[in-house]
């Protein structure tokens with residue numbers, strides 16, 4: 001069933017008159033009126049909205065209530081769970097029911113945050129058949145958006161929501177016709193959530209870790225780079241409060257990705273900005289990346305903890321608990337340190353100077369060699385060079401190569417990946433997506449290999465530390481040893497998988513595509529200019 | 532998805548009362564529940580006020596021309612759906628017998644339900660037949676309401692033997708006492724000292740109570756109109772016990788849930 005099932009009730013029509021009108025046309029009963037407060041939830045990056053889902057907690061007066069997950073498109077399907085008083089933030093806070101399983105694949109590790117609240121007065125009509133069985137619901141709602149302090153804001157939103165009952169599609173369709181044709185209601189053309197967000201002045205998708213820029217290929221390289229860097233700076237800033245408040249792990253993650261991309265751009269785009277500028281910010285962002293690293297590392301261990309537990313032999317699993325405690329304690333102190341770093345003069349000066357630099361219009365004439373060239377040309381050169389470097393290094397890897405070589409290759413791949421991603425909007429969409437996808441497969445493999453290496457080393461280190469400080473018994477050390485052995489095994493597995501992934505990446509069709517997009521296109525442009 | 536069949540070789544022991552009330556309680560937990568009325572008499576459909584007729588007929592259903600999902604009806608309660616009775620048992624029998632693997636016919640018919648429901652309660656007709664063999668094949672557990680009389684105990688022991696003889700050990704057997712009348716000394720005696728052979732995992736028993744009989748008049752689950760009655764409380768306890776038995780017996784259901792569940 002996919003017709004729109006929400007209608008606007010015109011201000012001239014009272015709920016009472018509407019109810020009376022319906023009663024004359026169909027057999028129905030009216031449930032008692034309810035005053036309900038509804039809070040809508042989503043993740044900071046709007047994962048639910050993006051997947052066309054609505055998660056709402058409905059309460060009558062008190063804090064306890066029910067949690068509903070519904071699809072914006074398909075009517076009827078609906079998961080509900082009774083909620084205790086506690087606030088919900090993470091999946092783990094929910095009882096293990098259908099709703100949690102459905103949410104898991106959408107929100108993953110992200111925290112649920114309230115995005116809007118309304119208070120509504122709802123009259124529910126139940127359409128009955130000859131057995132007095134409910135065959136459709138019609139909810140007549142008058143709602144007010146609420147501010148964070150609980151005051152109403154904006155105009156009253158008046159809606160009729162048709163909720164079909166499974167197996168009674170004909171009835172629902174008939175009721176829908178009745179509402180529009182006989183009673184003159186108009187389709188609302190969108191979910192209630194949209195109206196509520198609009199009333200509260202919020203735009204869904206106002207944060208995304210994606211770049212979402214459309215660059216003109218002929219733009220000057222310095223101006224185009226500034227646009228990209230500006231966007232990356234905005235992403236960093238948008239995540240700062242979430243890191244300070246430790247809302248979830250992904251704030252720091254997105255922050256760090258933006259920092260790394262910024263650095264990568266500064267390094268890759270040589271001679272686009274003056275050398276002194278380039279050097280200063282390269283150094284500063286490297287610092288920023290360094291100070292945010294340790295907290296992220298621990299986040300990763302904590303996120304993977306369930307996986308780790310599964311890697312250890314069952315009888316040893318409980319013995320990993322002290323490791324978790326250790327990680328959590330460390331995490332707390334590292335985040336505290338991070339917050340202090342955000343308050344330092346160095347950080348604030350960096351951000352202020354960087355923004356001022358990015359806000360400056362590019363000088364008309366620049367002594368810097370690449371500044372005024374088209375971004376397309378500059379990006380082409382860089383990407384082509386990085387591609388060739390990747391191929392050369394990849395070809396040299398064999399079964400005996402030291403881990404260091406794979407590590408270096410991983411870094412080159414990452415640079416290539418960032419360049420492709422940051423400038424993807426100036427290339428044909430299908431081509432670039434395919435390149436990024438294949439590159440990602442190779443990079444995931446190299447990344448996993450590296451992570452497994454680092455993780456087993458760090459865990460061994462932690463194990464020593466826990467032992468030295470006498471914070472756990474021998475079973476814990478054994479469990480960690482067991483875990484490290486599994487990680488090593490997996491690492492070897494990744495190493496074996498490398499060759500297949502690399503072969504796929506280096507295959508002639510891919511090479512031809514790289515050549516066409518990044519080398520020949522450049523030659524064509526030059527030829528055109530010359531002619 | 533977990534499949535629970537309310538099953539007994541005997542009629543009038545409380546099978547339908549069990550399927551309807553436990554189904555309702557499971558839905559109250561927030562689980563997505565289907566009650567499948569597999570008894571041609573259609574008592575479960577009647578309690579949920581659903582007309583027993585399946586449009587297009589059940590023949591096409593079993594011949595895989597239609598998916599079960601298309602004939603499911605929503606009830607008056609959230610998350611609780613019903614698959615109405617429209618099979619004459621003989622009919623179903625013949626059709627199952629027709630296929631290549633008659634004992635597994637129901638399994639393939641039920642496959643599409645897998646990602647849509649957390650629990651399926653099957654309300655069976657009283658018999659041991661090809662249909663019941665199919666029910667044994669698809670179920671995680673059989674809920675067997677048993678009236679505490681000597682005759683019923685013998686019937687139950689027949690069932691226990693049947694399960695062992697046919698190697699149907701994947702399905703958990705969960706008998707419990709039903710319609711227990713404390714005024715009857717035999718009932719009291721049996722409930723207090725059930726025969727060892729039965730090794731009853733479930734301690735809760737359902738008392739004989741007029742509120743349960745009223746389901747026929749109310750046409751609604753017991754809890755909706757007599758939530759605090761002894762019988763309603765007993766059904767709640769029963770549901771809690773059944774859940775913990777399920778959790779103990781199978782870490783995963785015979786119907787492994789796919790990780791990527793979709794809305795229907």
Ligand SMILES: Nc1ncnc2c1ncn2[C@@H]1O[C@H](COP(=O)(O)OP(=O)(O)O)[C@@H](O)[C@H]1O
Nearest residue numbers: 542543544545546547548710738739740743744
């Ligand atoms: N605990 C109970 N107390 C009193 N009457 C009951 C009880 N359980 C069931 N009944 C009544 O007994 C009859 C048979 O019950 P039912 O659940 O339909 O059994 P079955 O499905 O095994 O044939 C019904 O009329 C029902 O209302």
Ligand SMILES: [Mg+2]
Nearest residue numbers: 546547570574
């Ligand atoms: Mg029955």
